[in-house]
Amino acid sequence: MDFRSAVQADLAGIPDLEVLAASAKDGRILVTHDFKTMPTHFADFVQSNVSAGVLLLPQHVPVPEAVEELVLVWAASNPEEWVNRICVLPL
Numbered sequence: 001m002d003f004r005s006a007v008q009a010d011l012a013g014i015p016d017l018e019v020l021a022a023s024a025k026d027g028r029i030l031v032t033h034d035f036k037t038m039p040t041h042f043a044d045f046v047q048s049n050v051s052a053g054v055l056l057l058p059q060h061v062p063v064p065e066a067v068e069e070l071v072l073v074w075a076a077s078n079p080e081e082w083v084n085r086i087c088v089l090p091l
Contacts, residue, residue, distance in 0.1 A: 001074045003031075016041035020051060029053040029082050031070065039086060046084045053082030057089045065090065 006012040011019050016038055023030040024045075029052045032038050042054050055073065057066055069089045 001071070003070075004028075017045055020045040020054075021049070023054075024049055024051050027052050027079075029055060029079070031055045031057055033057060033059045042086050051084050052079065053084070054086040055082075055089050056086065061090065 006019075009022065011022055014022075016034070019030065019032075020042060032054065033056075035056055035058070038054060038056065042051065045051060055070070057069075061069075066089070073089070
């Protein structure tokens with residue numbers, strides 16, 4: 001398991017559909033705080049593309065809790081289970 005920030009992945013400030021395309025190309029599950037626009041763009045994206053998945057994480061969740069949730073997801077599931085799925089954390 002490894003994480004890249006939006007800046008590290010050169011995704012900062014680009015449109016949601018481009019973020020989803022880059023994540024899909026790299027086979028990465030996208031973790032985002034964007035509850036406002038990402039769910040709609042995700043639904044549009046998976047109409048004609050395959051996504052490794054999206055995890056929505058509320059901004060107010062403390063970092064230790066967020067890390068614990070992400071480690072739990074990683075340990076308790078397989079990547080194939082998240083294909084074209086969007087889920088809100090914490091579970």
